Amino acid sequence: MDARTPNRTPFHRLPAFPVLLLQACVALLAALILWFFQNPVAGYSGLLGGLVALVPNAYFAYRVYRYSGARSAQAIVREFYSGEAGKIILTAALFVLVWVGVKPLEATAVFAGYLAVLAVGASGLLIVKRFQKH
Template sequence: MTAQQRESRRLSTRLVNTIRPPLLKIYGVQCVLVILASVMALPSGRDNALSLLIGGLISVVPNAYFARQAFRYAGAAHARKVASSFYRGEAGKYAVTLAGFATVFAFYETLNEFILLAAYLVMLLLNILLVAVWRPRSAE
C-alpha cells in the first residue's frame, strides 16, 4: 500500500467517524430501556412484559442493522459503496421488521397487540430523539 493510499484511507476513516452518530451508545440505551420497561411490566403479567420486550426489539434490531450498513462508508471516493450499503441496509431493515412481526403474530398466541405496537412506536420515536441528541458535533 502506498503512502497516498494510506493517507486516503486514514482521511476516509476520519470522515466516517466524524459523520457517524454513536451507534453503540444509541442502540445500547434503547436495549437497556426496553429490558427495564419489560421487567417493570412483569407485575402486570408475563404476556404484557413479553409483548413489550418483543415490540421494542422489533424496532431496535432492524434499525441497528440499517445504521451499521448505512455508515460503513463515506466520502466521494466511496459514493457507489455508500449508495449500495444504504439500499442494502434499508432493504434489510424492512425484511427484518416484516419477519419479526410475521413471526410474532404467527407463533405468539397470547400476544397483547396494543403493547407490542406501542413499544415498537415508542422505540422508533426514541431512536429519532437519541440520534438528534447525540448527533456528531462537527456536523452542526
C-alpha cells in the first residue's frame, strides 16, 4: 500500500512561491540595472545568471512539495534529497549551456545576477514568514 499523499496545492500557493517570485523580480531588476548602467550584453548576461539560479530553485520547490502529510514523510525526505541533487545537476548544466551557447557574454554580470538571486534564496525563510503573516 502506498502511503504517499500527493499535494494538490497549486504551485502558486506553495510556501516557496513568494521566494521564487521575488527571485524572478530580482533577476529582472539586476538585468535592467546592468543593461542601463553597463551595456546590453551585461544586461542579458545578468538575466542569464539569475535564471541559472532561479530555474533549479523552482525545480527543487516542485520536487519537495509533491507530497504532503505525515504519512508521506519518507517520500518527502526522498524528494528533498533527489530535488537537491537535481538542483545541483541542473545548475551545472545551465552554467555550461550559458558559457558554451551564449556569445558575447560578460562573466562578471552572469555571476552578479546569479549571486543576487541566491541572496534572495538565502533569506527565504524570512520572506516566507513575512508572507504568512498577511
